Amino acid sequence: MPADSIAVPGLPAEPVDRRRTVGDAAALLARAAAPDRRHLLHGMFWLLVAAGLEALGPLIGKTFIDSYLLPRNAQWPQMAGLLAGALVAGMAASWLRYLQLTRLAGVAMRSVQRIRESVYGHVLRLPMSFFDRAITGQLVSRVTNDTEAVKTLYVQVLFVMLDSVIVLSGAMVAMLWLDWHLMLIVATLVPAVALIVLLYQRLSAPAVTRSRELRSELNAQMAESIAGMAVLQASNAAERFSAKFAAVNEAHYQSRQRELRANAWLLRPVLDLLNVILLAVVIAVFGARDQGAALTTLEVGVLYAFINYIARVVEPLIQITMQFSQLQQAMVGAARVHALLKEAEAPKAAEQGRVTEGGISIDHLDFAYQPGQPVLHDLNLHIEPGSFHGIVGHTGSGKSTLLSLLLRFYPAPPGSIRVDGTPVDAIAEDHFRDRVGLVPQDPFLLAASARENIDMGRGLGDERIEAAAKAAHAHDFILALEQGYATSLGEGGARLSVGQKQLLAIARALAGDPRILFLDEATSHIDSETEQIVQRALTELRGRVTIVAIAHRLSTIRDADRIVVLNHGRIAELGTHAELMAMPQGLYQRLYLLQQLEEEGAG
Numbered sequence: 150m151p152a153d154s155i156a157v158p159g160l161p162a163e164p165v166d167r168r169r170t171v172g173d174a175a176a177l178l179a180r181a182a183a184p185d186r187r188h189l190l191h192g193m194f195w196l197l198v199a200a201g202l203e204a205l206g207p208l209i210g211k212t213f214i215d216s217y218l219l220p221r222n223a224q225w226p227q228m229a230g231l232l233a234g235a236l237v238a239g240m241a242a243s244w245l246r247y248l249q250l251t252r253l254a255g256v257a258m259r260s261v262q263r264i265r266e267s268v269y270g271h272v273l274r275l276p277m278s279f280f281d282r283a284i285t286g287q288l289v290s291r292v293t294n295d296t297e298a299v300k301t302l303y304v305q306v307l308f309v310m311l312d313s314v315i316v317l318s319g320a321m322v323a324m325l326w327l328d329w330h331l332m333l334i335v336a337t338l339v340p341a342v343a344l345i346v347l348l349y350q351r352l353s354a355p356a357v358t359r360s361r362e363l364r365s366e367l368n369a370q371m372a373e374s375i376a377g378m379a380v381l382q383a384s385n386a387a388e389r390f391s392a393k394f395a396a397v398n399e400a401h402y403q404s405r406q407r408e409l410r411a412n413a414w415l416l417r418p419v420l421d422l423l424n425v426i427l428l429a430v431v432i433a434v435f436g437a438r439d440q441g442a443a444l445t446t447l448e449v450g451v452l453y454a455f456i457n458y459i460a461r462v463v464e465p466l467i468q469i470t471m472q473f474s475q476l477q478q479a480m481v482g483a484a485r486v487h488a489l490l491k492e493a494e495a496p497k498a499a500e501q502g503r504v505t506e507g508g509i510s511i512d513h514l515d516f517a518y519q520p521g522q523p524v525l526h527d528l529n530l531h532i533e534p535g536s537f538h539g540i541v542g543h544t545g546s547g548k549s550t551l552l553s554l555l556l557r558f559y560p561a562p563p564g565s566i567r568v569d570g571t572p573v574d575a576i577a578e579d580h581f582r583d584r585v586g587l588v589p590q591d592p593f594l595l596a597a598s599a600r601e602n603i604d605m606g607r608g609l610g611d612e613r614i615e616a617a618a619k620a621a622h623a624h625d626f627i628l629a630l631e632q633g634y635a636t637s638l639g640e641g642g643a644r645l646s647v648g649q650k651q652l653l654a655i656a657r658a659l660a661g662d663p664r665i666l667f668l669d670e671a672t673s674h675i676d677s678e679t680e681q682i683v684q685r686a687l688t689e690l691r692g693r694v695t696i697v698a699i700a701h702r703l704s705t706i707r708d709a710d711r712i713v714v715l716n717h718g719r720i721a722e723l724g725t726h727a728e729l730m731a732m733p734q735g736l737y738q739r740l741y742l743l744q745q746l747e748e749e750g751a752g
């Protein structure tokens with residue numbers, strides 16, 4: 150992967166376009182802050198007022214010097230008035246700034262909250278094809294680290310910058326009013342700083358982007374290793390993985406070092422130097438104006454005000470540049486979040502099609518993940534409502550692909566799959582998910598109670614949950630847990646046996662009251678006894694629910710109404726167990742006999 154890229158997880162890296170990064174980050178911020186626009190505008194207005202009040206200080210000082218101090222004009226009431234005015238203006242400015250910065254911090258927090266929620270919601274609505282490419286750890290990194298970087302963008306960077314720009318502008322306006330020649334000299338600081346920042350960006354941007362990528366990679370490796378801990382330890386790979394982790398970590402360190410080096414010499418030191426040069430120039434100009442003659446009364450006041458204002462220009466500039474390294478990181482983070490949000494969501498069926506009986510018809514279905522590499526060829530199949538169909542075939546024959554298309558995880562060619570006569574993509578999403586259940590090979594249990602694992606946030610009543618558990622033959626073992634349905638199952642359902650997890654997953658699928666139930670190798674990892682329980686559950690559902698089961702273990706689908714044998718993406722055989730066994734040299738027959746031999750060998 151090239152060093153300078155903003156990669157969508159798992160996608161080829163895109164080259165960084167700095168202008169696009171800034172544009173993307175700005176678009177994201179503006180969108181997230183839009184509901185708080187009124188607060189933002191009010192906040193900025195009052196900050197401007199505060200800057201105006203602050204800029205009054207040196208002006209009052211100048212008047213004090215010019216009108217009273219130098220002419221030895223001791224008019225106490227006026228002098229006291231000026232001092233009180235300076236004090237009140239300063240206090241009011243501080244108070245206003247405090248109030249507005251708190252208000253803007255609130256806007257920032259709410260915006261980041263919105264961004265995080267929308268990123269998470271968006272990820273949940275992405276098509277399954279996205280997750281073929283995505284790497285979990287990297288994705289998590291986007292939802293957590295990168296949105297955190299956006300928070301920095303708001304909370305620290307933008308406000309410090311906004312505040313600094315306003316203070317700086319106030320000082321510039323005051324100087325313009327006092328002596329525009331001198332103000333022009335001070336104003337040369339601004340392009341000088343812009344130049345420094347530009348140079349800094351050039352030097353550090355690739356390092357910042359690289360650092361974020363590497364951090365994502367670290368997260369990804371950590372997540373992957375924890376998920377595959379058993380395999381990792383069993384293959385004695387701990388040391389090799391540690392070494393790989395250390396290499397990425399070292400690259401991350403080097404990249405951060407490059408960033409920090411650019412920070413260290415470009416930002417504060419250069420600006421401090423500029424400050425000194427500028428003060429010298431302004432004083433020299435004063436000195437040169439009258440060829441060394443003593444300063445007039447008027448000039449002393451102006452000089453006092455200018456020296457004050459220069460500090461007020463330099464300090465915000467230092468603040469702004471100091472924020473640039475953070476800004477750089479945050480921009481990249483924001484652009485990465487933006488890129489993720491731009492990923493197209495899975496299309497939602499606008500139509501209101503319904504699943505009624507649960508009949509499926511497949512007509513001339515062709516499918517390829519990648520153009521030119523077809524996986525399914527001209528599939529034709531009619532599945533009666535309430536029937537039980539088994540799908541078998543060699544590995545890679547296209548069983549899971551067919552199931553993914555039936556489940557709408559990938560779009561099938563228009564009209565090639567119909568449910569109860571309605572094209573599958575024209576059935577309303579919520580209704581479809583309610584009426585079509587899935588029992589995957591890996592049951593995927595949440596670290597939650599048995600009840601919550603069946604409910605999956607659908608808000609189902611106890612009665613329905615228990616009925617589903619009974620139908621799945623899970624009720625008894627759930628009741629035997631110490632707190633019954635309220636028992637927490639631990640991460641990934643660690644407290645249950647593999648078979649129990651699978652029964653729970655069946656209960657979950659049945660709780661939605663499906664008309665169609667898909668099982669994807671649901672019996673591969675369970676013992677024969679549990680398999681028999683699953684078979685019993687399926688038998689009881691027959692006639693009420695259409696069942697389509699991919700089975701590696703052929704005994705699971707022995708009693709199916711029909712068995713579909715896939716071979717290289719084509720239907721090679723179709724019939725009942727008895728019919729297929731009777732086919733001379735049949736594929737199913739061979740698979741079945743082979744499995745029996747294996748089982749006998751194992752037994």
Ligand SMILES: Nc1ncnc2c1ncn2[C@@H]1O[C@H](COP(=O)(O)OP(=O)(O)OP(=O)(O)O)[C@@H](O)[C@H]1O
Nearest residue numbers: 281518519524542543544545546547548549550551
């Ligand atoms: N997400 C994907 N992207 C690209 N190609 C894929 C994807 N999933 C599967 N394939 C390819 O499609 C073909 C069929 O795979 P599929 O998973 O449907 O087979 P299967 O019969 O379910 O195999 P198994 O019994 O091993 O699960 C294979 O050649 C596989 O490499």
